[in-house]
Every structure is written in C-alpha cells, then in structure tokens.
Amino acid sequence: MDMRKPQYRLAITVAVILVVSCAGYLAWSQDNVMVRDAYTSENIADASPESSSDNTDLLARVIHGEAGDEPYLGKVAVGAVMLNRVNSASFPNSLSGVIFEPYAFESVSNGLIWQRTPSTESVRAAGEALNGLDPTYGALFFWNPSKPVSPWIWSRQIITEIGQHVFAI
Amino acid sequence: MKKRETYAIVGLAVLFGLAAVWGGFQLKERRVAEAQLVNKYNGAFYESLQRTKNVEALLSKGLASGSTDNMDNLFADLWYNANTAQSSLHQLPMSHQVVAQTSKFLTQVGDYAYAITKRDQGKKLTERDRQTMSELYKKSQDLNRELGGVQRQAAAGSFSWTEVRQGLNRNLSQGQLSGADDSFRRVDSQMQEVPVLIYDGPFSDHLERAKPRGVTGKNVTAEKARSNARDFIDFKGAEVSKVNNGRDADGRIPAYSFEFQTGDNTRDIITAHVTKKGGHMVFYTNPRSVSETRFSESKAKSLAQDFLESRGVKNMVPTYTIKSNNALTISFAYEQDDVIIYPDLIKVMVALDNGQILTYDALGFLMSHEERDLPQPKISIDEARKKLNPDLKVQSERMALIPTSGKHEVLTYEFKTEMRGDSFLVYINAQTGGEEQIFKLLETPNGTLVL
Numbered sequence: 001m002d003m004r005k006p007q008y009r010l011a012i013t014v015a016v017i018l019v020v021s022c023a024g025y026l027a028w029s030q031d032n033v034m035v036r037d038a039y040t041s042e043n044i045a046d047a048s049p050e051s052s053s054d055n056t057d058l059l060a061r062v063i064h065g066e067a068g069d070e071p072y073l074g075k076v077a078v079g080a081v082m083l084n085r086v087n088s089a090s091f092p093n094s095l096s097g098v099i100f101e102p103y104a105f106e107s108v109s110n111g112l113i114w115q116r117t118p119s120t121e122s123v124r125a126a127g128e129a130l131n132g133l134d135p136t137y138g139a140l141f142f143w144n145p146s147k148p149v150s151p152w153i154w155s156r157q158i159i160t161e162i163g164q165h166v167f168a169i
Numbered sequence: 170m171k172k173r174e175t176y177a178i179v180g181l182a183v184l185f186g187l188a189a190v191w192g193g194f195q196l197k198e199r200r201v202a203e204a205q206l207v208n209k210y211n212g213a214f215y216e217s218l219q220r221t222k223n224v225e226a227l228l229s230k231g232l233a234s235g236s237t238d239n240m241d242n243l244f245a246d247l248w249y250n251a252n253t254a255q256s257s258l259h260q261l262p263m264s265h266q267v268v269a270q271t272s273k274f275l276t277q278v279g280d281y282a283y284a285i286t287k288r289d290q291g292k293k294l295t296e297r298d299r300q301t302m303s304e305l306y307k308k309s310q311d312l313n314r315e316l317g318g319v320q321r322q323a324a325a326g327s328f329s330w331t332e333v334r335q336g337l338n339r340n341l342s343q344g345q346l347s348g349a350d351d352s353f354r355r356v357d358s359q360m361q362e363v364p365v366l367i368y369d370g371p372f373s374d375h376l377e378r379a380k381p382r383g384v385t386g387k388n389v390t391a392e393k394a395r396s397n398a399r400d401f402i403d404f405k406g407a408e409v410s411k412v413n414n415g416r417d418a419d420g421r422i423p424a425y426s427f428e429f430q431t432g433d434n435t436r437d438i439i440t441a442h443v444t445k446k447g448g449h450m451v452f453y454t455n456p457r458s459v460s461e462t463r464f465s466e467s468k469a470k471s472l473a474q475d476f477l478e479s480r481g482v483k484n485m486v487p488t489y490t491i492k493s494n495n496a497l498t499i500s501f502a503y504e505q506d507d508v509i510i511y512p513d514l515i516k517v518m519v520a521l522d523n524g525q526i527l528t529y530d531a532l533g534f535l536m537s538h539e540e541r542d543l544p545q546p547k548i549s550i551d552e553a554r555k556k557l558n559p560d561l562k563v564q565s566e567r568m569a570l571i572p573t574s575g576k577h578e579v580l581t582y583e584f585k586t587e588m589r590g591d592s593f594l595v596y597i598n599a600q601t602g603g604e605e606q607i608f609k610l611l612e613t614p615n616g617t618l619v620l
Contacts, residue, residue, distance in 0.1 A: 072456030089276035102262040137420025
C-alpha cells in the first residue's frame with residue numbers, strides 16, 4: 001500500500017499537468033483566434049479619437065509595435081521609413097503593401113500590432129510622419145543592433161541612429 | 170489497492186486518448202491553415218509569373234506598333250501588368266535582397282510607360298524612347314527565362330513556400346538563404362544591370378540623386394549650430410537645463426542633432442537637426458502632449474506666421490491646415506513675384522493650449538528652395554479660365570508653381586472652384602493651357618483634406 005500511494009499521486013499529478021496544459025493551450029489558441037478579429041471599428045476609435053484617416057491608424061499600430069518603447073523621434077523615424085518604402089521602386093507601392101509584406105516587420109508577423117492599442121504618442125508620430133517629417137532623410141531600413149539581424153543589412157549606408165535603432169538607405 | 174491502480178491506469182489512458190484526439194484535430198486544423206497560406210503564396214507567384222510574361226509581350230508589341238492610339242492602349246496595359254506583377258512579387262515570403270532589383274525593374278517599366286503616355290498623347294515615340302524600350306524588352310526576356318527556371322523548380326516540388334518561410338526564420342540571423350530564396354537571388358542578380366531610366370515619374374532614377382538646393386552658406390561648427398538651434402526653438406520661456414549631442418545625420422542633408430531638456434522635464438526632450446552647411450534648422454520637434462484647445466485656428470495661424478518671420482523665414486504664405494490631438498499643423502509655401510511655390514514647403518505645428526510652436530519642418534524647403542527664374546506665361550489668366558470645365562464655378566484664382574510627379578516644376582494658374590457642393594483645385598499650365606492637375610478638397614472638422 002505504501003508502495004502504491006506515490007504511484008497514485010503520480011497519476012493524479014500527470015493528469016492535472018495534462019489538463020492544465022490542455023487548458024493553457026486552448027486558451028492560448030483562443031487568443032490567437034481573437035487576434036484575427038481584433039481589428040474592429042471600436043479599436044480604431046480607441047486608437048485615435050480624432051483621426052479620420054485609415055492610414056494614420058494603420059501606421060500608428062505598426063509604429064507602436066516596432067518602436068513602442070522608443071523616444072518620440074524614434075517613433076516618427078520608423079513611420080517615415082514605412083513611407084519612404086512606399087516611394088521606393090524596390091518596395092511595394094502602397095502603405096498596406098509595405099506593412100504586410102511577409103516577414104518585413106516582426107510585430108506584423110507575430111500579430112503584436114493587433115494586440116496593443118497605439119499610445120497617443122504613437123498616433124501623433126504617425127500623423128507627423130504622414131505630414132512629411134522625416135528624421136531619417138529617406139532611410140529604407142531600420143534595425144536594433146543589439147538583436148540578431150542578417151549581416152546583409154550592415155552593408156547598407158547608415159544615415160543615423162535614433163534611440164535603439166540604426167537607420168540606413 | 171489493485172482497484173485504485175486500475176482506476177489510475179484507466180484514467181491516464183483516457184486522458185492520453187483525449188490528448189491524442191485533440192492533437193489530431195489540432196494537426197488537421199494546422200494543415201488546413203498551412204494549405205491556405207501556401208495557396209495564397211502560389212496564387213501570388215503564378216500571378217506574378219503571368220503578369221511578367223504579359224510585360225514582355227506588351228513591350229514587344231509596343232516596339233512593333235505603328236499607331237500612336239494603339240500605343241497608348243498598350244502602355245496603359247503595360248503599366249497595369251507591371252504593377253500587378255510587382256505587387257504580387259512582394260506578397261511572397263522572400264527576403265528583400267532577393268527581390269529588390271526585380272521589383273525595381275517592374276516598377277520602373279510601368280512608371281516609365283505611364284509617363285510616356287502622359288507626355289506624348291497622340292505623338293510618336295522618340296528614337297531614344299525606342300532604344301530604351303528595346304533594352305527593357307531584352308531585360309524582360311532575361312527575367313522571364315529566369316522566372317521560368319524557378320517555376321520549373323516549384324512544379325518539380327524542389328521547394329515549398331512553407332519551407333521558404335521556415336528557412337527565412339531559421340536563417341535570418343545567419344544571413345543564409347533557403348532553396349527558393351537562392352533561386353530568386355539568381356533571378357535578381359540578372360536584373361542588376363538595368364538601363365538607368367530618367368523620365369517624369371515618381372520612380373525615375375533622377376529622384377534618388379536629388380541634391381538639396383536650399384542649403385546655402387559656409388560650414389558651421391557644432392557649437393554654432395547648437396546656439397542657432399537654441400535661438401530658433403520656441404521654448405515658451407522655459408529654462409534649457411541640458412543639451413545633449415545626438416548622432417549626426419549623414420543623409421541627403423548632413424546635419425548635427427541636438428537634444429534639449431527644459432527644467433527637470435526628462436520626458437519631453439526636444440530634438441533638433443541643424444545643417445552642417447550654413448547652420449539652417451532642418452526640423453525640430455517637441456513631443457509634449459497637448460490636452461486642451463484654447464486657441465482658435467486663425468490665432469494659431471497668425472502665431473505660426475509671426476514665428477516664421479521672427480526666425481528670418483520670409484515670404485511664406487499659409488496653405489493647408491490639419492488639426493489633430495489639440496495641435497494645428499500648417500503648411501506654408503514660399504511666395505515669389507505673387508506666385509505660390511508649392512515645392513518649397515515648411516510645416517509648422519502649433520499647440521492649441523498655449524500657442525507654442527511644437528514642430529518646425531523645413532526638409533522639403535531645403536531640398537527644393539532657390540530664387541527661380543520664373544518663365545513668362547504664354548497664356549493669360551482669362552484664356553486659362555476658358556479651359557476649365559464650364560460646370561465649375563471659380564471662387565478664387567492665382568498663379569502657382571507646382572511639382573509634377575517626377576518633381577519637375579510647372580508654372581500654372583490655380584483655380585479654386587466649386588461644383589454641386591464639392592470643391593476642386595484645378596491647375597492650368599500657363600504655357601500650354603493644358604490641365605496639369607486636379608485636386609478634390611474635402612472639408613472635415615479637422616481641416617481640409619486634399620485628395
């Protein structure tokens with residue numbers, strides 16, 4: 001009997017772990033389903049009560065996803081890079097084309113842009129970038145040098161650094 | 170005891186069974202999702218292939234055509250097919266460096282064709298255009314041959330899009346390329362030596378080489394630039410407690426960067442860029458948030474105008490305004506000999522709580538500004554007005570220098586007009602009498618949108 005009791009406990013522990021991990025996984029996959037549906041009109045309204053332009057909302061989301069923790073100018077700069085890409089022949093010729101290019105931006109690839117509501121600062125940064133403010137003077141790439149990036153990217157001509165990001169053409 | 174053991178084992182078996190069933194469903198769902206993704210990628214891939222083939226055929230037809238009317242149709246088709254091919258290419262899960270040149274080629278072919286139809290309505294192609302077109306035709310043949318190779322690999326199953334995708338994730342940090350990336354890189358390297366295309370369109374090669382025309386004067390030291398910035402910025406009486414040097418900008422306009430802190434406010438750092446040549450302010454921006462509107466728009470406009478004049482920025486007239494987050498952004502354009510010079514733009518953002526100038530942005534101005542030799546108009550404003558659609562009611566008129574899509578400058582008459590409750594800006598070329606441009610003005614509570 002003393003020999004069996006630990007086995008009994010083991011069985012219960014295993015069962016509990018299974019149930020908990022199943023529930024956890026289900027909750028997580030539920031989350032993923034929600035991500036797909038998160039772009040509702042209410043969310044857009046939250047993001048920018050005064051904005052009338054769809055582009056501002058979309059750009060603010062990507063700025064927030066890519067540079068949410070950056071200083072204000074770093075946010076404007078990331079927005080400017082997106083818009084510089086629209087005007088470059090080697091990138092898609094529309095803002096949504098640039099933003100949704102597969103694997104172009106991590107926060108778009110992993111769905112983060114739909115999970116976080118852009119801050120007022122990100123919304124203003126999007127507006128200023130759309131107004132033409134470009135602290136990067138035409139940069140087409142930005143990256144965080146402390147994270148692993150393709151060595152290819154370092155062959156680009158670097159223009160400046162703002163916050164944690166390097167900007168290059 | 171035996172019973173308990175049995176219960177435990179049966180319980181475990183049931184749980185494992187449930188987990189297996191659940192896992193099976195998950196696997197199935199994943200396969201469906203993956204198939205959908207692969208279908209999307211294949212759709213884009215085959216679309217891009219087909220459109221690129223059309224581009225080759227259309228270029229060849231353009232060279233063979235002797236009719237200018239038909240040429241216009243062919244070029245419209247060329248523009249559409251090249252654009253679709255380019256946008257489909259960018260929907261594939263590829264690294265940028267393996268599609269960059271192909272993408273540029275497709276964009277420019279379409280843009281070039283479009284610019285020619287716009288320029289040449291009813292006219293024949295010049296010998297130089299024919300030369301360029303036959304070079305582009307040769308390039309499109311190369312491109313199709315290479316893409317045919319990738320297509321055969323795809324058809325033979327030697328790579329799948331999901332592999333490309335996973336490869337991209339796995340190899341990104343090591344900079345290695347997956348199988349399909351590698352095949353596409355071969356395509357792209359074929360596209361390296363594309364003729365340089367200079368024409369009047371937004372993707373023409375001359376735009377990338379644009380030099381700033383408004384950056385005049387001698388080189389200044391960082392100290393001088395810093396004091397220029399300090400005198401320029403509207404601190405609204407706040408004491409500057411700290412100035413940091415940011416990283417210099419080494420772009421089209423080499424500039425020093427400074428960060429100003431006022432008082433003990435470490436959050437709202439004002440950043441300013443000042444040109445190394447001449448010490449001109451490129452831009453400054455103050456990220457302070459504005460929580461209320463107490464100033465009217467007309468008051469804000471006159472504050473912005475006073476600010477510019479006090480900073481020695483003369484002859485600027487306000488054009489459009491847009492309001493957001495309790496701040497008004499006003500676009501000022503330069504005025505010379507009673508002509509509005511739209512390429513020379515300065516944007517000023519005014520906080521509507523206390524009238525502080527939050528942003529000053531003169532990048533556009535510094536790129537294009539110079540005292541111009543404006544041409545003498547060949548047609549009068551009365552003649553120009555007759556060219557308008559008779560349904561339009563003219564509300565105001567003036568002369569304006571406007572940029573074309575390739576940033577060339579055209580002298581025009583600007584008519585603000587109204588038709589059935591909608592407002593339009595119409596620009597009539599002052600030399601040819603042609604309609605250069607038309608904008609629809611959309612009044613919103615936050616300002617006028619120009620469409």
